[in-house]
Every structure is written in structure tokens, then in C-alpha cells.
Amino acid sequence: MALVDVKGVSKRFGGLTAVSDVDLTVNAGEVHCLIGPNGAGKSTLFKLIVGLYPPTGGSILFDSVDITNERPYARVQRGMSIKMQAPSVFKELPVRQNIQIALQERLSGAERSAEEDRLLTLLDLAQDSDKLAGALSHGQQQWLEIGMALALQPQLLLLDEPTAGMSPEETFKTGELIKSFNAEGMTVLVVEHDMAFVRQVAQRVTVLHLGKIFARGDLETILQDEKVADIYLGQSHAH
Amino acid sequence: MFKLLDGPQTLGRGKIFWSCFLAVLAGALIYPVFADSYDVGNFSYFLIWIFMALGLCLMWGYGGMLSFGQTFFFGIAGYGYGVLAINMGGGTTTIAAIILSVLIAMAAAAVLGYFMIWGGISGIFFGIVTLSATLVLAFFLGQTAGPEWHIGTARLNGFNGMKGMDPLAVGDFYIEGSALYYVMIALIVIVYIALRMLVNSSVGNVIVATRENPQRAEMLGYDVRKYQLLTFVIGSGLAGLSGALYTSWGQFITPSSIGLPAAAMPIVWVAFSGRSDLTATLVGSFLLLFGFQTITVYSQQAALVLMGTLLLATVMLAPQGFVLGIGKLVVDWWTRRRRREPAPTLADAGRLQSDET
Numbered sequence: 011m012a013l014v015d016v017k018g019v020s021k022r023f024g025g026l027t028a029v030s031d032v033d034l035t036v037n038a039g040e041v042h043c044l045i046g047p048n049g050a051g052k053s054t055l056f057k058l059i060v061g062l063y064p065p066t067g068g069s070i071l072f073d074s075v076d077i078t079n080e081r082p083y084a085r086v087q088r089g090m091s092i093k094m095q096a097p098s099v100f101k102e103l104p105v106r107q108n109i110q111i112a113l114q115e116r117l118s119g120a121e122r123s124a125e126e127d128r129l130l131t132l133l134d135l136a137q138d139s140d141k142l143a144g145a146l147s148h149g150q151q152q153w154l155e156i157g158m159a160l161a162l163q164p165q166l167l168l169l170d171e172p173t174a175g176m177s178p179e180e181t182f183k184t185g186e187l188i189k190s191f192n193a194e195g196m197t198v199l200v201v202e203h204d205m206a207f208v209r210q211v212a213q214r215v216t217v218l219h220l221g222k223i224f225a226r227g228d229l230e231t232i233l234q235d236e237k238v239a240d241i242y243l244g245q246s247h248a249h
Numbered sequence: 250m251f252k253l254l255d256g257p258q259t260l261g262r263g264k265i266f267w268s269c270f271l272a273v274l275a276g277a278l279i280y281p282v283f284a285d286s287y288d289v290g291n292f293s294y295f296l297i298w299i300f301m302a303l304g305l306c307l308m309w310g311y312g313g314m315l316s317f318g319q320t321f322f323f324g325i326a327g328y329g330y331g332v333l334a335i336n337m338g339g340g341t342t343t344i345a346a347i348i349l350s351v352l353i354a355m356a357a358a359a360v361l362g363y364f365m366i367w368g369g370i371s372g373i374f375f376g377i378v379t380l381s382a383t384l385v386l387a388f389f390l391g392q393t394a395g396p397e398w399h400i401g402t403a404r405l406n407g408f409n410g411m412k413g414m415d416p417l418a419v420g421d422f423y424i425e426g427s428a429l430y431y432v433m434i435a436l437i438v439i440v441y442i443a444l445r446m447l448v449n450s451s452v453g454n455v456i457v458a459t460r461e462n463p464q465r466a467e468m469l470g471y472d473v474r475k476y477q478l479l480t481f482v483i484g485s486g487l488a489g490l491s492g493a494l495y496t497s498w499g500q501f502i503t504p505s506s507i508g509l510p511a512a513a514m515p516i517v518w519v520a521f522s523g524r525s526d527l528t529a530t531l532v533g534s535f536l537l538l539f540g541f542q543t544i545t546v547y548s549q550q551a552a553l554v555l556m557g558t559l560l561l562a563t564v565m566l567a568p569q570g571f572v573l574g575i576g577k578l579v580v581d582w583w584t585r586r587r588r589r590e591p592a593p594t595l596a597d598a599g600r601l602q603s604d605e606t
Contacts, residue, residue, distance in 0.1 A: 086467075094468075101462075103457065103458070114451045158465075
């Protein structure tokens with residue numbers, strides 16, 4: 011069953027067509043990776059899905075409801091949760107308060123405190139919970155933002171390059187974290203460059219090129235597609 | 250409730266702080282017993298302006314919205330009180346006039362705020378639009394000297410100012426002198442406690458989050474526009490409370506209490522005090538008003554130059570605010586003394602937490 015259904019979506023910036031007549035389906039319960047070379051339109055498509063850009067044409071359905079003209083907060087209230095490419099946290103607030111702000115609509119009192127502790131421990135941030143979020147390392151800020159996204163207990167987790175700036179160990183750990191939440195039923199859509207990470211988490215892959223869908227399928231099929239290898243992965247990856 | 254009073258958005262927590270708070274309050278309550286009526290009246294006058302400063306602190310320091318429109322709402326409620334008190338008669342109706350005039354100011358804030366916030370105006374443009382509204386109101390009221398400019402029996406009177414309204418009263422008892430002073434103290438305590446509870450509540454969390462990163466706040470499911478509008482209406486309503494009380498206190502109001510020099514004053518008070526904390530704003534604004542009044546007796550120009558100098562010094566030396574910076578310095582000094590570490594400078598303590606606005 012499709013949780014997200016993108017139908018014929020386009021986005022033009024003046025004379026530049028960043029996304030052109032794209033159809034994309036993300037099924038409930040899957041980890042779906044959106045890949046492509048630089049300038050392929052991945053981040054633009056991501057921003058169209060989360061509501062940061064209004065599309066020039068087409069429609070976006072979430073759980074069979076047309077959300078094309080809804081603002082990001084309304085999409086979040088429907089069950090989306092979003093992590094942007096650059097760490098986007100409340101830098102002048104303590105780490106714990108960042109998590110608290112994400113949790114406070116769902117939980118209160120002792121339940122909320124317990125969930126704060128659980129998430130901080132899960133993200134290895136418990137010992138830094140009183141620090142200002144801006145004082146964390148880049149990788150820790152990425153995790154904090156992922157933690158804030160997870161705190162909403164979304165149906166759909168949207169991640170734009172979640173491992174940018176992370177060490178290989180941190181990247182692997184992030185992948186395991188995503189897989190564990192997926193195992194509990196969470197649908198995940200990831201925009202990512204790191205093919206090792208994509209191999210670790212992806213169940214289905216869509217390749218964008220020059221603003222259009224170039225290929226789609228399971229990861230092994232994509233990796234064996236020579237045209238994909240030519241435009242993006244490089245022959246060495248394909249074999 | 251105590252958790253909200255002692256929450257993370259406000260400096261000054263714990264037993265020592267609240268003991269000092271109670272001691273200062275007790276001192277304020279017994280002050281009229283020892284002071285002469287002139288000084289008590291002066292203190293009431295200083296306290297009138299504190300509401301406007303606290304409102305700006307909420308909007309600017311907590312919400313990240315630099316409003317230059319505090320005297321716009323001050324003027325609306327001030328003139329509103331005059332018009333209502335003159336038309337409704339004196340006595341207890343002045344209480345209704347105060348409440349209604351503040352509500353009118355809040356309604357005006359809701360309309361102006363809606364168009365600005367839903368229109369996507371933010372940052373420095375928020376200040377420019379609110380300043381423009383302020384100057385337009387001051388200019389408009391300045392040309393209302395003719396007899397045709399009246400609302401009911403209340404004449405606006407242009408630059409001569411509106412007069413003839415009764416002061417605050419209950420029945421035949423006029424709330425003046427010490428009585429007004431105690432009303433001011435009670436209102437200040439109520440507003441201060443209510444604002445502390447607001448900023449430390451879950452709503453306050455979102456207000457601060459919106460200041461820090463509005464896009465992130467929206468992506469946590471909050472319609473940040475509603476929180477910004479709420480903050481703007483409350484902050485502007487407090488400016489309205491100052492305006493209504495001012496007119497009631499002096500029984501007059503003129504356009505000069507709205508214009509550019511007046512509009513700049515709350516910015517100076519709050520910037521000097523420390524915009525990111527209610528207590529620092531309360532203390533700093535009171536001290537500045539006291540100092541301004543004292544110097545004005547000798548030279549109004551000197552007082553204005555001093556205000557400008559203080560604003561420059563704040564920007565250069567302690568951008569987070571002098572009162573807040575000194576407060577943090579004292580706390581740091583005490584903590585480092587116990588750990589035997591070198592003390593920081595005022596500039597270190599006064600570093601900006603956020604330079605969004």
C-alpha cells in the first residue's frame with residue numbers, strides 16, 4: 011500500500027526545471043532510497059514532499075490524502091517527520107530541551123522524562139544532555155536532529171543525507187538505528203549519496219537524473235544497471 | 250506551578266533567588282511608609298513603563314521579533330482610555346475603561362500581527378513595519394487639533410494632547426498616591442509571575458524554538474505563525490496596559506508619547522537590561538527610568554544623549570545586556586571562586602546567545 015504517492019510533480023525555478031513530471035511511490039513499511047548524481051533534483055523532490063517548495067505541477071498524496079498545498083507543520087501533524095540535509099537543531103537551547111520540544115505534544119510529565127532519557131541514551135547524547143546543542147559535534151547534531159524526528163513517532167521518516175559529515179562508524183550506527191525503527195513498522199524515505207549506507211538500509215531505490223526518474227527497483231537490480239552505473243555510480247561500483 | 254516559575258527560560262532560580270525576590274517585594278511594600286508622597290508618585294510613574302519593557306522582552310528576547318511598535322499600542326490604549334473614560338464617565342467605569350482599552354490594543358495587535366506574520370515579514374523588516382505604523386499614528390494624532398476631531402465628547406486635541414479624563418477610581422475613591430503605587434506593585438508581580446510561567450511552559454518552549462529556528466519548529470508540527478501572533482498580541486497588550494495606566498496616572502496623553510524618540514526608549518531599556526531575561530529587563534528598565542528621570546530634571550537633552558550612549562555601549566561591550574551580563578558575571582565569579590578558576594570578562598558573560606535579530 012502506498013503511503014506516499016507523488017504524481018506527475020514538476021518544479022521550475024524561472025527557466026530551470028529542477029524536477030520534471032516525477033512519479034514516485036513509497037510503500038508503507040519500506041526503506042526507500044532516493045539516489046542520483048549532483049543536480050539530479052533529489053533535494054528539490056525531498057523539499058516538495060515535505061512542503062518547503064510548492065510544486066509547479068502535479069500532486070502529492072500522503073496516506074491517500076492530497077497534501078499538495080499543505081504547509082510542512084500540517085504534513086508533520088499527519089504523520090511525517092523530517093530531517094534536513096544540514097543539521098537543523100535549536101543551537102542555543104540545551105540538548106534535552108531540543109528533545110523535549112519535539113516530545114511535548116505527544117507526552118507529558120514522567121512519561122515524557124522517561125522518553126527523553128531513552129532517546130538521549132539511544133543517541134549516545136545522555137552525557138551531553140545539559141550542553142547547548144550548538145556545542146555538539148557535527149555528527150552529534152545530526153543524531154540529535156534524527157532523535158527529534160524520531161520523537162514524533164512518525165508513520166514516515168524523511169531523511170535528507172542523514173549521514174553527511176559522519177565518520178564511518180557513526181554512519182553504520184545510523185543505518186542500524188534506521189533499520190531498527192523500520193523493523194518496528196516505520197516507513198523511511200532517504201536521500202543519500204553514500205552508497206555503503208544505501209546498501210546497508212535500502213529495500214527499494216529510485217534513481218533521479220536531470221530531474222526525471224531514471225530507474226527504480228531493488229538495490230541489486232539498480233547496481234547491475236549499466237546505464238545507472240554510467241550516470242552515477244561509476245563502473246567500479248557496478249561490479 | 251513552581252516548576253513553571255523556576256523553569257529553564259528564566260535566569261534566577263532556587264531558594265536564594267526567591268528569597269531575594271521576597272525581600273525586594275517586602276522593601277517595595279513598606280517603601281511608602283518611609284518615603285514622601287512625591288517619591289512614591291515618581292516610583293508609580295517608573296513602574297507604569299515596566300509593562301511595556303516586559304512586553305518587548307517577551308517579543309524580542311524570547312520570540313525573536315524586534316517590534317518598534319510598543320508606543321503604537323501604548324498610544325492606542327492611552328487614547329482609548331481617554332476616550333472611554335471621558336465618554337463613560339468617571340468612578341468605577343474607569344476600571345472598565347482600562348480593561349477595554351487594553352483589549353482594543355490587543356485587537357489592533359492581532360490585526361497588524363496577522364498581516365505581518367502571515368505575510369512572511371520577519372527580522373529587520375518586522376521592526377521597520379512596526380516603526381512605520383507607530384510614526385503614522387503619531388503623525389495622524391498630531392494633526393487632530395481641530396474641533397472636528399473628537400470621539401463622542403472626547404477631543405483628540407492634536408499636539409496639545411487629550412485631557413479631561415478621570416484617573417483610575419473605585420466609586421468615589423481615586424486610586425492615586427500610595428494606592429496607585431500598591432496597584433502598580435500588584436500588577437507588576439502578577440504580570441512578572443504570569444510571564445515567567447508562560448515562557449517556561451510548553452508554549453514558551455515553542456516561542457523560544459521559533460526564535461532559534463522557525464523552520465525546525467514548523468517541522469516538529471508547530472504552526473509557528475500562531476505562536477508568533479500570540480507572542481505579539483501579549484507583548485503589545487502589555488504596552489497597551491502601560492499606555493492606559495499612563496493616561497490614567499497623568500490624565501493626559503499627547504502624540505509625543507508615541508513618536509520616534511518615545512518609540513526608541515523601550516528598545517534601549519530592554520537592550521541595556523538583557524532582552525533574553527524577564528528579571529534582567531524588570532530590574533534594568535527600572536534603573537534606567539530612575540536614572541533618566543533624575544538626569545531629566547537637570548537636562549532632557551543630556552538624558553537622551555545618555556540613553557544613546559548606553560545603547561552604543563551595550564552593543565559594543567555587552568550585547569546580551571548589561572544587567573544580564575553582570576548577573577551572569579556574578580554567578581560565574583561565585584562558581585569559579587569555588588573551583589579556583591580565573592574569572593571571565595563582562596564581554597565573555599555578555600556574549601549574544603542569538604544574533605537572529
